[in-house]
Amino acid sequence: xxxSASLYYIAGFFLTVSVESLKIVAEHAVANNKTFxxxxxxxxxxxxxxxxxxxxxxxxxxxxxxxxxxxAYGKKHGLGDDxxxxxxxxxxxxxxxxxxxxxxxxxxxxxxxxxxxDGKVVEYAVESLAKEQLVDTNGAGDAFVGGFxxxxxxxxxxxxxxxAGHWAARFIIQQSGCTLTKACEYKL
Numbered sequence: 697x698x699x700s701a702s703l704y705y706i707a708g709f710f711l712t713v714s715v716e717s718l719k720i721v722a723e724h725a726v727a728n729n730k731t732f733x734x735x736x737x738x739x740x741x742x743x744x745x746x747x748x749x750x751x752x753x754x755x756x757x758x759x760x761x762x763x764x765x766x767x768a769y770g771k772k773h774g775l776g777d778d779x780x781x782x783x784x785x786x787x788x789x790x791x792x793x794x795x796x797x798x799x800x801x802x803x804x805x806x807x808x809x810x811x812x813x814d815g816k817v818v819e820y821a822v823e824s825l826a827k828e829q830l831v832d833t834n835g836a837g838d839a840f841v842g843g844f845x846x847x848x849x850x851x852x853x854x855x856x857x858x859x860a861g862h863w864a865a866r867f868i869i870q871q872s873g874c875t876l877t878k879a880c881e882y883k884l
Contacts, residue, residue, distance in 0.1 A: 702730055703849060705841070708737030711748035722755035726793045731848070735841060736761035739768035746772060754792050758848075760841050763804040779804075783812035799854065803840055803865070805833075809858055820858045825866060835874035839864040843882070850884040860884065 698704070704721050711718070725732040734756040736742055742749055742765060749769075753759065761769070763779060770782035783800045791798050802810040808819040843864030847857040863882050871877060 699724060703733065703845065704730065705733040705735070705845060706752065707735045708741040708745075708749065708752075711741060711745050711752060715748045715751055718752055719755075722752070722792070725757075726755060729793065729795050731757050731796075732793075733758040733760065733841075733845065735759075735837075736765045736769065739765055741765075742768045742772055753786070754790055756791070757793065757796055757798060759786055759798065759800045760837075760844075761802060762837055763802060763807070766802045780810060780812070780817045783810050783817055784815065787812040788815070801844070801858070801861075803837060803861075805836075809840075809862070811854055811858060813854070818855075820855065820862070822862055823866065825869070829870050831870050832872050833869050835868045836865040838874070839868035847884055852884065 698721055704725050706718055706721070722732050724730070732755045734752050736749065736759065766779050766782055767777060769786065770776055770779070773785075775782045775785045779802055783802055787798045787800045789798070797814050799811060799813040802812075804810070804822075806822050806824065808821050811818045811820065840861035842861075844857045844861035847860040852860070860882060867880075867882075868874060
């Protein structure tokens with residue numbers, strides 16, 4: 697069934713279970729020039745499952761993480777603490793599918809999202825939200841990735857993908873838990 701997909705997304709938590717399964721899907725993605733995405737998911741994944749992260753990273757066309765995960769990766773691998781530099785170094789790290797560049801996306805809560813690709817970093821501002829509208833930040837990162845990937849599947853440019861990710865994260869943090877209280881109003 698996995699062969700019919702055009703894009704694959706693996707959360708870092710999966711690295712604690714079955715890297716072998718990940719490699720089967722990732723090898724298929726490389727062999728068929730399909731998009732493979734990885735979310736580093738949590739600092740402890742980077743700290744305690746470093747070999748598994750390294751294996752998965754070689755396949756990743758898109759890498760997602762937040763600022764604390766990015767800082768943990770930079771510290772563990774001696775890349776420094778400048779997140780722009782960390783993003784550039786991850787983007788330039790060895791990759792199985794050389795047909796497409798790696799894009800690294802670092803979300804930073806209400807601060808700008810960093811996107812590194814082809815030796816450049818672009819910052820995308822996050823629209824501010826009134827403090828009284830903020831209800832619960834659980835799920836913000838997952839919502840961002842969902843919005844980003846929906847736009848990517850619709851063949852939108854990276855900036856538009858980030859905008860969709862910001863919209864989805866902004867929506868979810870105004871809810872209690874990861875609930876959808878109404879139909880999505882965002883248009884791809």
